[in-house]
Amino acid sequence: MKVPAPTAPFFTVKGLKKRYPVRTGMLRRVSAEVRAVDGIDFQVSRGRTLGIVGESGCGKTTTARMIVRLEAPTEGEIMLEELDLLHARGEQLRELRRRVQMIFQDPYSSLNPRKTVGRIVGEPFIVHAVCPRRQVRNRAAEVLELVSMPPDSMNRYPHELSGGQRQRVGIARALALSPRLIVCDEPISALDVSIRSQILNLLLELQERLSLTYIFIAHDLSVVEHISDDVAVMYLGKIVEIAPVGSLFDRHLHPYTEALLSAVPHPDPAKRKDRIILSGEVPSPMNPPSGCRFRTRCPIAADICAQAEPPLKEAGATHFVACHFRG
Amino acid sequence: MTGPSPARLLDIRGLRTHFFTDRGVIRAVDSVDLWVDREEILGVVGESGCGKTVMARSILRIVQKPGRIVGGRVELEGIDLLGLSEAEVRRIRGDAVSMVFQEPMVSLDPVYHVGSQIEEVLSTHRPAMSGRERRQRVLQLLRMVGIPSPEARVNSFPHELSGGMRQRVMIAIALACGNPRLLIADEPTTALDVTVQAQIIRLFQKLQRELGMSLLMITHDLGVISEIADRVVVMYAGSIVEQASVRELFDRPLHPYTRALLRSIPNRDRDPRKSRLYSIAGSVPNLLDLKPGCKFFDRCPHAMADICLGTEPPIEEAEPGHLVRCRRLRGIQAKDSL
Numbered sequence: 237m238k239v240p241a242p243t244a245p246f247f248t249v250k251g252l253k254k255r256y257p258v259r260t261g262m263l264r265r266v267s268a269e270v271r272a273v274d275g276i277d278f279q280v281s282r283g284r285t286l287g288i289v290g291e292s293g294c295g296k297t298t299t300a301r302m303i304v305r306l307e308a309p310t311e312g313e314i315m316l317e318e319l320d321l322l323h324a325r326g327e328q329l330r331e332l333r334r335r336v337q338m339i340f341q342d343p344y345s346s347l348n349p350r351k352t353v354g355r356i357v358g359e360p361f362i363v364h365a366v367c368p369r370r371q372v373r374n375r376a377a378e379v380l381e382l383v384s385m386p387p388d389s390m391n392r393y394p395h396e397l398s399g400g401q402r403q404r405v406g407i408a409r410a411l412a413l414s415p416r417l418i419v420c421d422e423p424i425s426a427l428d429v430s431i432r433s434q435i436l437n438l439l440l441e442l443q444e445r446l447s448l449t450y451i452f453i454a455h456d457l458s459v460v461e462h463i464s465d466d467v468a469v470m471y472l473g474k475i476v477e478i479a480p481v482g483s484l485f486d487r488h489l490h491p492y493t494e495a496l497l498s499a500v501p502h503p504d505p506a507k508r509k510d511r512i513i514l515s516g517e518v519p520s521p522m523n524p525p526s527g528c529r530f531r532t533r534c535p536i537a538a539d540i541c542a543q544a545e546p547p548l549k550e551a552g553a554t555h556f557v558a559c560h561f562r563g
Numbered sequence: 564m565t566g567p568s569p570a571r572l573l574d575i576r577g578l579r580t581h582f583f584t585d586r587g588v589i590r591a592v593d594s595v596d597l598w599v600d601r602e603e604i605l606g607v608v609g610e611s612g613c614g615k616t617v618m619a620r621s622i623l624r625i626v627q628k629p630g631r632i633v634g635g636r637v638e639l640e641g642i643d644l645l646g647l648s649e650a651e652v653r654r655i656r657g658d659a660v661s662m663v664f665q666e667p668m669v670s671l672d673p674v675y676h677v678g679s680q681i682e683e684v685l686s687t688h689r690p691a692m693s694g695r696e697r698r699q700r701v702l703q704l705l706r707m708v709g710i711p712s713p714e715a716r717v718n719s720f721p722h723e724l725s726g727g728m729r730q731r732v733m734i735a736i737a738l739a740c741g742n743p744r745l746l747i748a749d750e751p752t753t754a755l756d757v758t759v760q761a762q763i764i765r766l767f768q769k770l771q772r773e774l775g776m777s778l779l780m781i782t783h784d785l786g787v788i789s790e791i792a793d794r795v796v797v798m799y800a801g802s803i804v805e806q807a808s809v810r811e812l813f814d815r816p817l818h819p820y821t822r823a824l825l826r827s828i829p830n831r832d833r834d835p836r837k838s839r840l841y842s843i844a845g846s847v848p849n850l851l852d853l854k855p856g857c858k859f860f861d862r863c864p865h866a867m868a869d870i871c872l873g874t875e876p877p878i879e880e881a882e883p884g885h886l887v888r889c890r891r892l893r894g895i896q897a898k899d900s901l
Contacts, residue, residue, distance in 0.1 A: 291756035292726075398846040428610040428847055429783055430820075430862075433827035433840035440837055455757065462829035462836060481836065499761040501786030503828055505809045508790060513765055514758045517725045 245315075246282040246449060247417055251275050252312035254298050258522060270522045272298040274473035275312070277548070280466070282416075283443070285450040287464030287481070289457060289496070293518050294470040296453045300419045303451065304338045316417060334364060337410035341422035343402035347394040353380070353405050354390035360412040379408045383438060400431035407438065417449045425456065436463060457500050461485050466554075469493045472521055472529040475548060479555035489551055489562040492530045528560065536561055572777050573599040573622070573745055578635035580614075580621045589850045591617040591630065593801035596878070599745065604771060604778040606792030606809070608785060610847055614801040615781045619747050622779075623662060624652050639744070658688050661737035665750035667729035671721040677732045678717030681705075684739040704735040709766055727759035731766070738770065746771075747779045752787060764791055785828065789813055797821050800848050800858040803878060807885040817887045819863045819895065857890070865891045 254273040257266040273295040280286045288296045301307040303314060305321065314321035316335060324332050340346035347356055358376040361367050367375055377387060383404040394402055403423065410418055420439065424432040436459065442448055454460050460467060461481060468478040469492065477490040488494055498512040514533045519525055525532050531541040540560050548556045551563030580592040592614045599605045609615045620626050622637050624644065637644045639660065644652060664670045672680060681701045685692055692700070698717075705713035708731040721729055730751060737746060748767065752760040768791060771778050780791055788795055788809070795812045797805040797820065805818040816822045826841040834840060845862045854860060856872035863871070870890050878888040889895075 291758060400846050429785070430610055430824055430827065430843040431846055433829075433842040436829075437839045437842055440839065457757075458829045458831070461831060462834060462840070485831070495758060499757045501761075501764070501784070501790040503785040503789050503813060503825060503830075505789040505813050511761055513761050517727050517759055518756070 245279045246317060247280040247451075248313070248315045249276060249278050249299075249303075250313040250315075251277060252299065252302065252314065253310045254295070254302060254307060255310045268522050271473050271524065272521055273302070273309075274524075276468075276470070276473075276475045278468055278475065278478060280417075280449055280451065282449055283447040284465040285443070285452050285463055287460035287467040288451065288453045288470060289455065289460055289467060290470035291455070291496075291518055293472065293521055295473040295521075296470050297421055299470075300338065300421045300451065300453055303417075303419050304336055305333075306338075330364065334366075334413040335416045336419070337413070337415040337417070338419045338421065339403075339406055339410050339423045342426045343399060343406050344394075344426070346406055347402060349394055351393075352390065353385070353392050353394070353397070356394075356405060357408045357412055360409065364413055366413065375412070376408075379412050380405075382411060382442070383408045398431075399427050400434055403427060403435055404438065407435075407442070411442070411446070414446070415448070417451070419451045419453070421453045422455070423452075424459065425454065432459075439463065457497060458502075469496065472518060472524050474529060474558065475556075476530065476559070477555075477557045478548070479552075479557075483552065483555045487552070487555070489555070489557040490530075490559050491534050491536055491562070495533075495535075528558075570600045571598050572601045572603075572640060573597075573779075574636075574638040575618075575622070576636045576638070578618065578621055578637060579633045580617050580626055580630055581633050582630045584629055584851075587851050590801050590853075591850065592621060594635070595798075595801075595803055597796055597803060597806070599777045599779055601777060602771070602775055604768075604780060604791055604793045606788040606795045607779065607781045607798060608783065608788050608795060609798035610783055612800075612847055612850065613798040615798050616749055618798070619662065619749055619779065619781055622747065623656050623660060624649075625656075625662075654688070657684055657737070658740040659742065659744045660747065661740075661743055661745075662747040662749065663730070663733050663737050663751050665753055667726065667733045667754075668721065670733060671729060673721055676718050676720060677724070678705075681732070681736050681739050684736055688740045700739070700741075701735075704739060705732075707738070707770070708732070708735045709762075710735075725759075726755050727762060730755065730763055734766065734770070738774070743774060743776045745777045745779060747781070749781045750783070751780070753782065753784065760787070767791065785813075785825065800850060800853065802858060802875065802888065803886075804859065804888045805886065807882075811882070811885050815882075815885075817881055817885065817892060817896075818859075818889050819865050819891070820859045823862075823864070857888075863891075865895050867891065 252273055253275050256270040256272060258268040260267045290296050302309045319332055321332055354376050357379055358372040361372045361375050385404050424435050452463055464481045467481050467484045468475050471492050477493045495512045495514045516533050519532055527543050528541040528546050531537040546558045546560045548558040551557045557563040575595060575597045578592055578595045582589040582591055595618055607615045621632050678701050681704060682697050685697045701717060702713045705716060710716050710731050752763050782788055792809045794808050796803050799820050805821050816825055823843045827843060829840055843862055854872060857876050860866045860871050876888050876890040878886050881887045881892060
């Protein structure tokens with residue numbers, strides 16, 4: 237709808253919303269709702285990476301889970317090429333599940349401790365019946381090779397692996413069915429610092445080799461800047477700014493983006509600077525502020541911000557921002 | 564290294580804390596020497612399992628079983644804490660030396676108001692205080708750590724507070740006695756969002772200045788360290804491998820581990836977008852089967868078996884105030900200057 241992509245849309249999200257009812261009292265009546273994701277739009281072109289950043293409660297993980305259909309959206313549209321993610325049934329749905337995969341944050345809890353690596357990575361082949369049973373082991377071995385796991389890891393259990401190896405297994409499982417789109421939800425933040433760049437390099441390499449499209453969710457902005465082509469900044473269920481990565485990091489417009497970038501500590505003491513320290517914390521998504529949701533913490537908020545919600549408007553080539561005063 | 568000086572608040576010598584497990588002895592803290600000067604912020608950085616938390620817990624003698632302090636000295640203003648009786652240490656804990664933990668939700672008691680949890684520290688350490696004085700002090704503390712409308716917040720339960728507010732309450736508890744000499748903070752901002760993390764870092768800096776205390780900040784986040792520390796200690800597999808002033812460490816890291824760690828973090832001025840990042844081979848070693856010698860040997864690009872294996876390299880002063888544990892240092896520096 238809004239964000240034009242340089243090539244034909246490969247993956248499109250329109251007006252996506254997720255509301256959770258809050259039930260209270262003896263009759264468990266719905267007394268309020270949490271607007272976890274409140275109408276977001278974006279597009280991703282094939283082979284590119286959209287980074288999504290924002291603080292806890294901004295809706296980035298809910299968005300990820302809706303894309304892989306772990307959550308049903310309340311409203312909106314998600315399209316992968318010609319396939320409608322939300323209305324797909326039967327064979328179409330199975331096709332979608334093959335095309336869209338997810339890499340989880342915590343490789344400790346997202347792998348079944350009772351299964352060997354070979355079975356974990358082989359399972360998608362069995363579930364989707366893409367090859368005869370007797371070939372499953374070979375196929376699993378091929379995928380493990382893609383992520384540089386040694387062949388003898390097939391018979392290992394997750395607890396025998398290091399954190400980095402476990403995340404490789406998680407990536408192998410996601411790759412098993414040759415997906416087009418992979419949603420990476422904080423794929424390196426649970427890993428040791430000395431392991432992180434190995435996994436980032438692997439993701440970059442796989443993207444090139446297999447022309448994968450990534451939606452990369454992370455709170456580490458230097459990592460997002462390195463791996464993304466475009467970046468969306470979310471705050472309380474809304475996209476407040478979305479732009480090509482260079483434009484977002486160098487010419488960001490939204491006061492929240494500015495504060496977020498300014499808050500990140502750099503591993504360079506020479507860059508200790510006067511940071512923009514936001515007061516307060518993210519308000520509850522159950523009762524978001526009227527008008528602009530960021531106004532309660534915004535250094536430039538004025539009367540209009542309480543009355544009208546700023547629309548996401550184009551402020552430069554493919555650079556969109558939702559602020560009454562910027563752009 | 565210089566001898567003890569009046570500037571020195573905490574002096575740790577040869578500290579060894581081992582864990583006696585069924586599968587063998589884990590030398591979690593393997594002969595650590597470290598000091599903290601008065602009013603100094605010392606950053607301790609390392610990955611999971613490097614011993615930084617166990618080292619900090621050893622200072623307060625709160626190492627959990629099957630861990631045990633097996634040797635060394637931990638001197639606070641000249642008094643060896645390891646030689647004190649349990650009753651004597653208890654008087655120091657939470658008073659002269661306090662600790663703030665990573666996960667405030669686990670460290671706070673969910674069934675008590677935050678106010679009464681702060682009061683508890685006061686009734687333990689300041690039994691002479693009246694109830695009225697205690698309540699006044701609690702309000703003052705909540706104000707000091709930046710909790711808005713403290714009169715209302717006193718009666719909140721931990722679950723009613725956000726992560727940042729809970730961490731502020733933990734800091735208030737740690738400082739309740741009013742005379743902290745040393746505050747140990749173990750990954751105090753790791754569970755927080757970046758904008759809240761920035762607030763808490765500011766709070767630590769403000770309190771350190773106002774109370775004239777020293778701060779021992781433990782983290783895996785090199786960004787946080789560079790932001791707050793005066794001096795930095797880098798730990799790897801139970802040993803200190805490098806220590807220097809914060810500027811020196813980030814400008815001229817010398818140990819191959821520190822150098823590799825800093826190079827592996829994406830840096831916009833150095834690494835073009837989507838380029839392959841420098842990465843460290845292998846993973847953090849298993850402390851149960853370490854080869855004798857340098858602990859970074861398996862992952863080090865400069866390792867040479869005849870030089871690096873056998874005994875652990877000593878930590879030596881490479882530049883004034885810059886200590887490094889590496890026998891290959893001269894060779895690496897010679898190669899760098901080519």
